[in-house]
Amino acid sequence: MAEIVIRNVRKEFGSFTAVQSSSFKVEDGEFFMLLGPSGCGKTTTLRMIAGLELPTSGEILIGGEDVARKPASQRDIAFVFQMFALYPHLNVRKNIAYPLVSQGMSRAEVRRKVEEAARILGIEDILDRPVGGLSGGDRQRVALGRAIVRDPACFLMDEPLGALDAEFRERMAEELRALHDRMGATTIYVTHDQLEAMQMGDKIVVMNHGVIEQFGAPQDIYDKPATLFVAEFIGSPPMNFLRFHGALPPGATQATLHHVPLGLPALREAFEGDMVYGIRPEHVRLSDAAPYRGEVLATEYLGTTQVVTLATANGEVKARIPADQPARVGESVGLDFDGRTTTVFDARSGRALRSALNEGVLHG
Known part of the structure; x- marks a missing residue:
């Protein structure tokens, strides 16, 4: 060989x-x-x-x-x-x-x-x-x-x-x-x-x-997807994308979406402009205590889990949660994101911003 x-x-x-x-x-x-x-x-x-x-x-x-x-x-x-x-x-x-x-x-x-x-x-x-x-x-x-x-x-x-x-x-x-x-x-x-x-x-x-x-x-x-294309192409359902505009200083561990701070791995470099906050469906939890809100649009039963589709102020979100967790169409629920598993992308280039999570990924 x-x-x-x-x-x-x-x-x-x-x-x-x-x-x-x-x-x-x-x-x-x-x-x-x-x-x-x-x-x-x-x-x-x-x-x-x-x-x-x-x-x-x-x-x-x-x-x-x-x-x-x-x-x-x-x-x-x-x-x-x-x-x-x-x-x-x-x-x-x-x-x-x-x-x-x-x-x-x-x-x-x-x-x-x-x-x-x-x-x-x-x-x-x-x-x-x-x-x-x-x-x-x-x-x-x-x-x-x-x-x-x-x-x-x-x-x-x-x-x-x-x-x-x-x-x-x-x-x-x-x-x-x-x-x-x-x-x-x-x-x-x-x-x-x-x-x-x-x-x-x-x-x-x-x-x-x-x-x-x-x-x-x-x-x-x-x-650690390097681009928006990879994040969307890999995974079923694919990664969620929430679009926002802002400025993130070096070492930032939070991004503010619709007036709510959401966690992210510490950025290595500052960035300002249009961004995309990405998170996998299995890292989204439904929690009444979470300040970021969404409305349940649909549920898809998959045996041990279910995929819940929600409308938020920054775009549609899918959450993969236990099948026995209640989620009723039309209700407003809180969404809790595991910030350690998120990736932030430059919306213009589609490249992931460099962070502690993806040190080898540079924004272009």
């Missing part, structure tokens, strides 16, 4: 820039997620790593070697596509064996590698079946098997679970992560599903309009 380094990689299609000077590092053996909405540049980035697209500029290093100008055939990678790309006229065994046969490997070695991959994936019992009658999950396992037998430096996966239904996708995500852990493989995985990225990834790059918005561990990205 190998470390993968992306340095100032840019991709232009005529006058359109799909990826803008991206840089990040995938550690050896890491399960790395490229996350973002459709058209954000994540698949283009993956295709450049694979050699299916050549970058306009920048470096792509796999195992310390710059492969940016090398064709896909000269990069030690295996690509798993969303639509499986199996050969319908071949059975499972021959589909998995195909890349080894193409390399001229001996028949005995091909058989050994195919049976080892089938054992890892738990598909020994279907090796001699045609692929046409397989379930979506089994076809995906066959596609993974064809990648595994090559024993590549890294695996590249482009939304490999996207064609599966929701329940089976969740089970396959668990299997895929477990497979990665057993093999110790370096894996880069593209997805638009933030829950999938949070569940599976060691590190996540969040992309939007060809730009890397944030790069880090799932928990850091969730707790």
